[in-house]
Amino acid sequence: MIENDRKSREIICGEVINNPSSVFNVLTPSEKEELMENITCSFFKKGEYIYKEGERPVGLVCLSDGKVKIFKEGVGGREQIVRMAKPIGFIGYRALFAEENNIASAVAIEDSVTCTVSYELMLKFIKTNSDLSLCIIRSLSTELGFSNNRTITLTQKHIRGRLAESLLFLRDTYGFEDDEATIKVYLSREDIANLSNMTTSNAIRTLSTFASEGVISIDGRKIKILDKVRLDRVSKLG
Template identity: 55%
Template structure:
């Protein structure tokens, strides 16, 4: 377990942090108005329908954003990497959370008081611009995924999801194995297909030696072909 100082420092000073360019006094204000929360796999970080009182920054671990659909079936909308912000849309729009955040694995989050974050954003143009970029990037991703999930065939959707996992979480030290374990039902939800279709498509890709499957691990053997499958849809 990392020391608390390292966790808060990662959220405030890391290369992907929206807070990294704040001056020392503003960062101290965030340090004085935060708390650290630990989550086990399957724990809920925030729940759809609740009202935000803080802004979360994921310090370690992996988190899925999931929304309830018809009949209570969950749809995974996105995945959060370390230094990713959680709950910012509801916080800035002053509405309830439109989706839940659930830990995929053991995770730690730094939570900053809503009032502190809003005050810093109001009086700090650089932070406001960085927040706007977060919103813009999310909208770009949503637009892209909407087209992909409605127009691509099953193979293309699953290939794109595997590439997204690679891009957000990277590889293990071998340079081929995805550095994340996503249950087949979650991979299916993220790719907008049934679990049986996801399992069948993974098996087909493995038979074609595009990927390999070792228990829970997915190994990308031919990234070029996987990207081509994703592009062609």
């Protein structure tokens, strides 16, 4: 059993380390070997916390499989989703590199697997591998740009524009099912509302309006985009 777990860990972590889109792909063979010996895997069921707001980061967390929402709790316990993560993406790294506690929580929205690298080992690689340092800087810069754009979206756009932008964001993040129309993530109406900075009732109402206009179709939690051009136009007009 232990041997099987070790093989499973090696396969999962190996995919994370050698994936072309992973920052770890720029490590040298010896650095990859050291990383493989020290990286840890964790498995989370849908709805489980990967980390919580206020906790100290345990290391650099990479999502190997599954989907994760990162959110802050606001007034009255209402959530505001600030990010959605997909493989091979990093979560919680802002607090880690700032040496601060987490300012948001991360929850698996489907069964997920993470790989974690200790802060000490990451610092060692950053100091000795300039390519890794540049990759991390680019990732942080990209995330900052995304956060700035989301701030504008959530504060300046009207309800229809915010919801349209959220649907496009989910499409761009997770892609489509095989039909090239159904967004490949199934969120509750509450999560869609929390992503769009609106009440759940407003999200339900606006989704129904989009459906009646032929922009989307809804089947439970499945959302199919029927008119991509119009949805994009609603998002841009706000």
